[in-house]
Amino acid sequence: MITRDPHAFFEHARDLTPDFGSAIARAAFLVAPDGFARAEQSAGDNRYMAQAQAFDAGRAGAQHRALHQALSQVLPTVCFAGDPETPDALFPNNVFATARSAGAAPRYLVGRMRHPVRQREAARSDIRRFFEDVLGYEEVDLSQQPHPCELTGAMVIDRSRGLGYAGLSERCDERGAALMHRAFGLRATLLFDLAQGEYHTNVVLAVLAGRAALVSPAGFADPAVAAAIAGFYGSRGIVLDAAEQAAFAANAIALSTYTLWMSAGASRALRDETRQALASAGFAVATVELDAIEAAGGSLRCCVGEVF
Template sequence: MITRDPEAFFAFARDCPPDATRATPRAAFLFAPDGFVRADESAHDNHYMADAAAFDAGAAQAQHRALHRRMAAVLPTVCFPGADDTPDAVFPNNVFATVPGRSIVGRMHHAVRRREAGRGDIRGFLRDLLGYREIDLSDQPHPCELTGALVVDRARGLGFCGLSARCDEDGARLMHAAFGLRATLLFDLADGEYHTNVVLAVLAGRAALVCRDGFADPAVADAIAGFYAHRVQLSPTQKSAFTGNAIALSADSVWMSAGAALALDDPGRRAIADAGFRIEAVPLDAIEAAGGSLRCCVAEIY
């Protein structure tokens, strides 16, 4: 099902038991911040982006390399080079995604990022090396920025899709089908928000980080938080620190930037620990100048 009705959605979702074997990825890939500068086109609807003077390519490279090393100790992680004609291509999760046996290529809202979808090396890696059947959404007209717009509870096969210029209802329906989801809840993001994964994280199907301020209707945020036994209600300040831009990369680890972790309060830390996770915090302030954080950097391989 795909619906805007939270009551109907959660009535259905309660009958979708979690499957821990598919809750976290088996591998991941990254894009190196080569040619890292401010992309003014992307900044039109991403108020999290810094001014051009705040972009430090050397620091971004060093922090990204450290992220790669840290992740590779937990799961196989490949890093592909960036390119000068895609200056903010450090967030591959918006463009490429996988489910078992299939790869998905999204449709980006801005032309500067649509170039990323044409990368033959990524498509070849997923199709020819991993043997995934490709579902290409990049040539149709509806924006659908994959796991930026769509937060997925992989354990249950549920989707939470925030609508904005980065994803419309038709794009959401295309993603619902491509990911093979059991149910997807549609809702509007608050004015000024561009991606759901800044205001919501679902961690291995066991916990949720939710910022009510990021939803046009805070009651939807409350319904999502109430579905999970462990939940953290994020403040606007924590949202701005990218605390909601987190990801579970293993059954016992939640990853976020060092700034995001620093913004967490004691109740939030306890909730995450009670859900069975340790926090892995990685300095990424130079990357965050581009308007995203750790979760955005990670394209998951299932």
């Protein structure tokens, strides 16, 4: 099922059992922020990106190393070298993703990026060979077709149920979302428009280990869609306010069953009721200081590629 109708989508989703696959990744991969700088093409539709003078390459590199060290305590985490010719490459989850579902061979996806500066990332043979030659994953290459589909930046996935939430913008059109739906092998995908000025779904929505969701209605063109998503997760559908979203609180990820990761800045922005709701859902919040990296318009979840 691929639909814009939240009622039809959730009527279908309620009949699905959480047996599609693991809700959390078994490993992670990063790309180092070598040559960290403002990518002017990306800045054209990323309102979260700071001006060039706010970029601090040394501090960003140190924070990224701290992130690598922290995640390595939780699950195997590989970090690939960066490239000054691809200054956005520290956000690899938009370009490379993996899928492993019952009855299907594990595969890796290569996304179609909107901007040429990011399209260069998709050509990296080392990352492709890691997935194909080292891990033995099958390739699904979407990078050469014309429809933008920036993988788990544009589509937030409930991996346990096989559900996709695809926010449409310049970074993902309807055809691109349909291609991702097929490539991830999902059971159902809900299409919706992001609010004007939003570029990726994963800055306004996070699904946490299939048990909870962080939802920012301000990031949706139709707040009723956000309400429907939050409602599906019941008391664990946690609604964020605009200030929490602006601090990247929705750009979070569960890398273990009971631990949620977000930037330290995002954590500081959480309201007491949000913290209490996360605790009630069984999540401890782990953080890494990433303010220098956030100058590039993304936060912790954007840095983390998942290996399923």
